[in-house]
Amino acid sequence: MGSELKYLAVLAITVVALLHSTAAQETHVVGDKFGWLVPPGGHYAYEVWAAEQKFSVGDILEFNFTTGDQDVAKVTKEAFDSCNSTSPIELKTTGPANFTLDTIGEYYFIGTKDRHCELGQKIAINVTAHSGSPTPSPSPKPSPTPRGPVTYVVGDQFGWIVPLGGELAYSAWAYGKTFYVGDTLVFNFINGTQDVAVVTKAAFDNCTTNNTVAVFTNSPVNIILNSTGEHYFTSTYSRHCELGQKLEINVTAKSTGTATSPSSPTTPSSLAPSAHSPAASGPYNSAPSMINGSGYFVSFLLVALAFFH
Numbered sequence: 001m002g003s004e005l006k007y008l009a010v011l012a013i014t015v016v017a018l019l020h021s022t023a024a025q026e027t028h029v030v031g032d033k034f035g036w037l038v039p040p041g042g043h044y045a046y047e048v049w050a051a052e053q054k055f056s057v058g059d060i061l062e063f064n065f066t067t068g069d070q071d072v073a074k075v076t077k078e079a080f081d082s083c084n085s086t087s088p089i090e091l092k093t094t095g096p097a098n099f100t101l102d103t104i105g106e107y108y109f110i111g112t113k114d115r116h117c118e119l120g121q122k123i124a125i126n127v128t129a130h131s132g133s134p135t136p137s138p139s140p141k142p143s144p145t146p147r148g149p150v151t152y153v154v155g156d157q158f159g160w161i162v163p164l165g166g167e168l169a170y171s172a173w174a175y176g177k178t179f180y181v182g183d184t185l186v187f188n189f190i191n192g193t194q195d196v197a198v199v200t201k202a203a204f205d206n207c208t209t210n211n212t213v214a215v216f217t218n219s220p221v222n223i224i225l226n227s228t229g230e231h232y233f234t235s236t237y238s239r240h241c242e243l244g245q246k247l248e249i250n251v252t253a254k255s256t257g258t259a260t261s262p263s264s265p266t267t268p269s270s271l272a273p274s275a276h277s278p279a280a281s282g283p284y285n286s287a288p289s290m291i292n293g294s295g296y297f298v299s300f301l302l303v304a305l306a307f308f309h
């Protein structure tokens with residue numbers, strides 16, 4: 001009885017939401033293909049992901065995770081900030097778990113297991129009224145607009161390090177980014193603690209870093225991508241490669257339009273103007289960086305949390 005009422009209430013809310021928004025209800029899979037996990041890059045990953053979404057009343061937030069490994073709790077802002085999972089508003093332990101965004105405002109979610117929240121499994125989103133008119137919100141996907149060369153800072157503010165999350169961290173970073181001939185990769189690190197080794201696929205796969213194409217030791221290392229195809233980067237430092245300091249990217253020929261003048265390396269117009277960390281020096285073209293084995297090297301990458309579309 002009680003549950004029936006609850007069901008009806010949910011149904012009613014849903015119907016109202018649907019009527020309210022003639023536009024289609026959208027389902028946002030948190031972290032896209034990486035799902036809901038402890039992101040190797042820290043909470044930053046889900047921030048990036050959320051910044052690229054437009055949440056409207058009536059939309060569904062879907063947390064995709066393996067039941068038992070993760071859970072998701074809707075919490076207050078205070079609990080979110082302090083990672084307090086003592087008395088969540090709502091806790092869901094079976095994945096995937098859906099939350100319908102039925103009101104305008106801010107929503108906060110955290111993972112309550114172990115130290116998951118402290119380690120970055122948390123996300124805050126802001127739901128706005130459904131914009132009736134199709135103001136194509138920063139349509140995140142590819143319009144093949146020609147663009148000038150772009151400079152990518154590898155690992156963004158984390159730079160080039162042995163990532164906490166293992167090798168998926170840099171594949172997550174690269175995920176969703178498009179690399180064209182003429183673009184530049186910048187590797188930032190502390191001199192004497194890292195280096196950048198350009199290697200072959202075999203050396204990359206095997207971490208046989210005594211066999212390199214080139215090695216650069218002075219930060220920052222700027223590498224202009226001057227040929228198409230796959231490019232492999234790692235480190236000659238002992239065990240750095242095995243621990244995940246490795247980046248594989250696929251460079252494609254410049255799309256159609258020859259970019260006019262190699263003007264400022266702004267973010268491609270096809271990408272959402274990201275509102276992420278102002279301190280970040282690199283263009284966050286897209287990807288949320290996230291990681292899970294399944295998304296590894298899906299051609300494209302962290303932070304966090306990011307794939308998709």
Ligand SMILES: *[C@@H]1O[C@H](CO)[C@@H](O)[C@H](O)[C@H]1NC(C)=O
Pocket residue numbers: 029032033035062064065294
């Ligand atoms: C959820 O994750 C599983 C396993 O990775 C995947 O097969 C499934 O497609 C994902 N669901 C969604 C909606 O992304």
Ligand SMILES: *[C@@H]1O[C@H](CO)[C@@H](O)[C@H](O)[C@H]1NC(C)=O
Pocket residue numbers: 082084085086087
């Ligand atoms: C966590 O939240 C509970 C309930 O809101 C509160 O009683 C408790 O003091 C909080 N713990 C911390 C460490 O803030």
Ligand SMILES: *[C@@H]1O[C@H](CO)[C@@H](O)[C@H](O)[C@H]1NC(C)=O
Pocket residue numbers: 027060062096097098
């Ligand atoms: C979550 O929402 C998606 C999209 O509407 C739906 O396909 C899926 O079945 C829902 N999952 C659950 C557990 O309700």
Ligand SMILES: *[C@@H]1O[C@H](CO)[C@@H](O)[C@H](O)[C@H]1NC(C)=O
Pocket residue numbers: 105106126127
């Ligand atoms: C959410 O959006 C409202 C209205 O646009 C804004 O006032 C508020 O600061 C936003 N909150 C966050 C956390 O961004």
Ligand SMILES: *[C@@H]1O[C@H](CO)[C@@H](O)[C@H](O)[C@H]1NC(C)=O
Pocket residue numbers: 201202203205206
């Ligand atoms: C290294 O990679 C090559 C080519 O991929 C492979 O044939 C070889 O067995 C690998 N060596 C080791 C030690 O894994």
Ligand SMILES: *[C@@H]1O[C@H](CO)[C@@H](O)[C@H](O)[C@H]1NC(C)=O
Pocket residue numbers: 208210211
């Ligand atoms: C690199 O080291 C491996 C063993 O660690 C060895 O088999 C291989 O011959 C070495 N390659 C070069 C070019 O020295």
Ligand SMILES: *[C@@H]1O[C@H](CO)[C@@H](O)[C@H](O)[C@H]1NC(C)=O
Pocket residue numbers: 189190191217218219220
């Ligand atoms: C690394 O060393 C090079 C050459 O000595 C120097 O130009 C550069 O500023 C150093 N970078 C950092 C981050 O210390």
Ligand SMILES: *[C@@H]1O[C@H](CO)[C@@H](O)[C@H](O)[C@H]1NC(C)=O
Pocket residue numbers: 223224226227
């Ligand atoms: C491509 O770049 C590498 C190093 O960045 C350089 O050694 C090589 O000569 C360049 N090739 C061409 C064709 O410019």
Ligand SMILES: *[C@@H]1O[C@H](CO)[C@@H](O)[C@H](O)[C@H]1NC(C)=O
Pocket residue numbers: 036037066069292293294
């Ligand atoms: C990654 O996804 C696979 C399924 O594709 C799942 O079995 C695994 O537990 C996930 N890893 C993490 C860390 O969530």
Ligand SMILES: *[C@@H]1O[C@H](CO)[C@@H](O)[C@H](O)[C@H]1NC(C)=O
Pocket residue numbers: 229230250251252299
């Ligand atoms: C790299 O891109 C080319 C052309 O788009 C494609 O044929 C190739 O399969 C890609 N390689 C990888 C590893 O994704």
